[in-house]
Amino acid sequence: MNRYLVATAGLSLLGLSVTACGASPSSSSTAPRAITVGTLYSGSGAFATSSQPQLAGLKFWISQENSKGGVYVGAYHKRIHVKLVTYNDQSSATTAATLYTQLITQNKVNVLVSDFGSVLTAPAVTIAQEHHQLLFDPTGTGTVFFTPGNKYIVLTALPTSGIWPAPLVQFLLAQHISKVAILYDSNDFDASQAATVDSGLKAGGVTPVYYQAVPSATASYGTLIQSIKATNPGAVLEFGYPPNDIAFLQALRSSGVHFPMVFTAFPGQLHQLLESNVGQAGLSYTYSYGFPPQLAYNTVNEGLGTSAFVQAFAPTDPASVNFLDIAGYQTGLVIQAALRHASSLSQLALRNAVASVSGSLNTIDGSFKIDSQGGQVGELLPVSQLFPSGSTTKIQMVYPPASATHSAVYPAP
Amino acid sequence: MPAAGFVVANAFYPNQQELVMMMVYLALAQGINVIYGFTGYLPFGYVGFFGAGAYGLALSVLYLHVPAGVGLLFAVLAAVAVAALLFPLLRLEGVYFAIASLAAAEALYEVISNPSLAAVTKGPYGINLVSAYNANASFVAAVALVAVSMGIVVYLRTSRLGLALRAIRSDAVSAEFAGINVVQRRTVAWLLSAAMAGAAGGTFAWYTSTFYPGAVFDSSISIFAIVFALFGGVGTTWGPALGAVVLFGVYNAVGISQPQYFQLIYGVLIVLLVLFLPGGLGSLVQRLAPRWRRLRRTPGRGPEALPGVGGPDG
DSSP: OHHHHHHHHHHHHHHHTTTTOOOOOOOOOSOOSEEEEEEEEOSSSTTHHHHHHHHHHHHHHHHHHHHTTSEEETTTTEEEEEEEEEEEOTTOHHHHHHHHHIIIIISOOSEEEOOSHHHHHHHHHHHHHHTTOOEEESSOOOGGGOOTTOOSEEEOSSOOTTTTTHHHHHHHHHTTOOOEEEEEESSHHHHHHHHHHHHHHHHTTOOOSEEEEEOTTOOOOHHHHHHHHTTOOSEEEEEOOHHHHHHHHHHHHHHTOOOSOEEESSTTTSHHHHHHHHHHHHHTTOEEEOOTTTSOOOOOSSSOOHHHHHHHHOTTOGGGOOHHHHHHHHHHHHHHHHHHHOSSSSHHHHHHHHHHHTTTEEETTEEEOBOTTSOBOSOOOOEEEEEEETTEEEEEEEESTTTOSSOOOOSOO | OHHHHHHHHHHHOSOHHHHHHHHHHHHHHHHHIIIIITTOOOOTTTHHHHHHHHHHHHHHHHHSOOOHHHHHHHHHHHHHHHHHHTGGGGGOOHHHHHHHHHHHHHHHHHHHTOGGGHHHHOGGGOEEOGGGOOHHHHHHHHHHHHHHHHHHHHHHHHSHHHHHHHHHHHOHHHHHHTTOOHHHHHHHHHHHHHHHHHHHHHHHHHHHOEEOHHHHSOHHHHHHHHHHHHHHOTTSSSHHHHHHHHHHHHHHHHHHHOGGGHHHHHHHHHHHHHHHOTTOHHHHHHHHHHHHHHHHSOTTSSOOOOTTTTSTTO
8 A cells, every 4th residue: 555655646746846847838920821719609508599699690700701801900901811719618617618728728719709608708717817818708797707907808798797787777766666576596697687786776765575596597486476476566577597587487477477567688688589488478568688689789880780780690580680699790890800909919919909999899789898807888788678569579678768769668568 | 647647748738727627527536436436325416525625715715815725725624514514414325315415515506606695605706716826836736636536545445444445335234243333434435535525626716716606516527527437437546537537538539629429429438338338447457457467477376366356346
């Protein structure tokens, strides 16, 4: 036994002395033959339905630029072909961590783009910072990602999740709804939104009558709906991921319980997915956030406007275009602006270029503006309501008045 | 040797994250080896100790401001404390124990991620340890983790404690009649296994630095650790290490090169293993070793090794 232990310890010590040896990446000042964009997607698992449209949007941007001869790179005064490298993380954060490192250390990508959402972006944050690689983060809105001193992250297509419900709070207060029930999943994305609504309402003199966290894996909402009903709320807000929203709305419909206002987050983002699972009756007169393409931005100074994008992206099925397609495309637009303005292809030059266009970039996703930590603060998420339209539903913006395309129907019929 | 192998690999292979994850899984597979290979208890909720370790390190760094290296001790302590809390589970056996441990891990996850405890655990908002992040130091910690976990299994394979545990696994009643303190020995194995997972969780937390509770309480971590251990062969010294290196290597190679066929290839590999090598790769070595010895020995120079010696059941 001792022989084994001594041998193991000895070899370990011998090995430890080698750890100091390592290769450092080299850089080149000549124009590369291609700009390599590296990203991950979820081919399966909980985030597949959200991740794949985001990748489709990014691919669309690449195809658009390559059809022009490549993306314009200001540092070399010419267009350079864009090459995409993707790996499937299968919705696993631990797998994603290995693959992000693969993209940086082995593929040596020029541009690193994270997968959909906070869970799959989290492992990239430290890895990108450690390798001094700027992370273009389309939809990872977790508040822990954006810290002072970390210059290597930029949120491109959404505001941080704590900011999302600000117009929703104003809407609830404007409607004088005094009894609000909040049901949310215990994850960063949903808990941040719930906390913002809770504090915003309290600041407005309204204390929620129901404020309950449930596990993110919750799929059965029948009992919870009955508990909420007992508080007789004027508005019910459910913050979850798409599977939660679908399960909640299905349970609500089958329970026969009716609330004057029901808000869920994803009908505005993934309208077709929600409608195919919940149906017109289950979605009618419910509320959600307003996202492009329903929230149209046609006056832009970078890339395509909403109508042109929808026409080019899905000419045969415009209704299939969702926000996450746009989030992927929007990320491409921010990369494009950075490459145009950066003095070199170094990661800090790209970061500085992003900062230089912040506030002046108007795209399909609205005004692109970041704070000093890379968090997105320029976009607004209005409150929308889904109205019956034939056999489907149509999303209309109802608040704030400047964005409104329709008057809110409250209470819901 | 595995520890040294990882160090050498680090000098040539640029994806250090992959190496660290492989080492973390190796330690977890050895932890499963300790509790399952030596006592027969299969904890599906083994990830609970891993998550406890990750949070043990994270919270000690955040609140006690200890260096992350010292935080690893808190990682071990946190996992051992959870294991002590779960002592009653050892009264269960077989599938009941497996399911109960899974439920316990889920419960722990829900407690950690509960928004009401955000002031203590950071709740669902996740952990950011970027200030404590040190890739090389955490890599060294992972190397040490591999060395220690291999050392523990070597110790169990060659010590009276390991012999007692294997006797308990074969027949607890007979072992008790033979004078073995069954409860005490099982408890030691349980705590040892938890400590190994806690150290693995702490190392993972240190190296990853930014994570959500879901990432360290993900039940697939348990499943991978169990599959790796079974693939290599439990009850052996090298089996779980071999399983972790080979399967995790294949997992990444296939996942990177053939993502569209990933599940198919990986699934077929595991099905083939279960059908044709139920004792794991270790059993293959044990089957082939006597033949190899026979080939090398001159006839009549001594007894041949008995097939199966050193296998999962001793």
